[in-house]
């Protein structure tokens with residue numbers, strides 16, 4: 001057996017800074033090259049980018065929609081309330097005591113007492129009612145305790161809600177409980193399903209993005225087979241050959257993500273005005289929220305990763321095949 | 328002579344998948360720093376012999392040893408690094424037609440991750456050496472066959488290989504230019520580079536006064 005010697009030029013493995021410099025040069029080259037490829041193939045690049053953007057826009061906008069609707073069910077919204085109508089004999093002082101007591105319940109965020117006098121004043125402000133009220137003589141209105149519940153501690157089923165109201169009815173001062181929050185409960189339940197649907201749609205369209213990027217990169221490889229062969233002949237490693245394609249996929253994903261955020265934001269701009277008008281009509285302080293920073297970064301990170309993975313799959317498939325053929 | 332052996336062929340046979348036998352029982356020893364010519368008729372197996380050294384083909388039988396180690400011992404991931412030791416000049420230069428002369432020649436340096444300023448210097452020096460200093464911005468299709476061949480030569484030597492394998496490097500050149508290029512190879516040889524040249528051109532080969540190996544076509 002012949003003595004084993006290093007056939008490959010021994011590289012100074014201890015020289016880390018040199019290795020790092022080489023690494024940096026390789027990255028720069030690949031970034032430079034892949035961006036140029038995009039720039040000089042505008043048609044195929046744009047088609048791919050638009051396909052990615054459209055595929056990503058659907059789950060992103062659905063996600064934004066669900067998030068907005070969820071914000072309706074949050075604690076800080078003044079809309080959902082439970083009103084306790086107290087018996088006529090109950091005094092203002094007793095009403096205040098009851099409000100304190102109810103507030104100590106875990107499901108309750110805050111309580112306010114609306115005295116019968118206040119209620120009367122409010123009613124008088126409503127045009128036409130003032131005269132009607134005069135004919136009644138005595139104030140017919142009861143004292144009211146208005147409860148803002150903690151939606152998060154209330155559970156999502158109707159049974160949970162009924163449980164809570166039953167408990168409220170056991171107070172001897174309470175004559176009737178009126179709930180304004182059933183629709184919120186239902187909405188929460190629906191949104192839980194909607195979230196699942198968004199997840200499924202997102203998974204399907206993520207696969208689409210993967211395929212679109214993979215196919216674009218595959219075509220790019222096809223066009224550059226000669227180049228790959230030649231660079232291999234003069235000593236390029238698989239890693240070297242792979243690198244510009246990986247960056248190519250990364251850019252497609254990243255820029256496609258940007259584009260989809262642009263699309264969704266523009267769509268939201270169209271919606272903001274009418275939605276805000278609508279919510280004002282209903283006396284809600286609901287505002288249509290845009291895409292926040294976290295979501296923006298999430299979309300970009302996901303789309304960039306999808307691009308990278310798509311490219312990775314395409315290149316590896318090619319390298320694996322070409323190694324078997326071994327031209 | 329004490330110079331060590333760099334390339335050794337031991338009973339090398341090469342049969343292509345088509346059934347064509349290209350090399351039959353080749354035994355050959357080449358010393359480090361040697362310059363040597365391989366001649367023989369068309370189809371005698373000159374290109375095949377060079378390709379076996381650069382691992383562009385594998386022998387069907389026998390071993391090619393480099394520095395005493397059979398190439399078959401090399402693992403796939405070691406091959407790129409080994410190829411960077413070699414400057415290979417292809418019979419057909421295999422240039423990239425969407426890149427200009429400079430970028431074509433710069434490729435081996437880019438692959439080894441050299442900083443751009445060094446690349447500039449090296450590439451320009453290599454192109455000057457083959458007389459193409461003024462054509463750096465041209466694209467291969469704008470060049471004559473001889474010029475393309477010289478781009479291929481510049482690309483092969485730019486990375487300062489320890490071994491130059493040249494397959495008909497002067498095939499498309501006029502006698503004067505051919506002589507110049509041979510001279511360039513001889514200069515590399517003077518600084519210790521092992522040079523193997525496959526060539527038809529008997530006159531030129533004989534004038535260089537180096538060892539000559541004649542391959543005979545395998546007739547079956």
Ligand SMILES: Nc1ncnc2c1ncn2[C@@H]1O[C@H](COP(=O)(O)OP(=O)(O)OP(=O)(O)O)[C@@H](O)[C@H]1O
Nearest residue numbers: 343345347348349368369370371372373374375376
């Ligand atoms: N890839 C291949 N597949 C099948 N047969 C091949 C292949 N390459 C070469 N051959 C055959 O092997 C033999 C030797 O070919 P090779 O190219 O080594 O000859 P050569 O001496 O370089 O010829 P030339 O002087 O014409 O370049 C020829 O008969 C040729 O037909």
Ligand SMILES: [Mg+2]
Nearest residue numbers: 373374418494
């Ligand atoms: Mg040949």
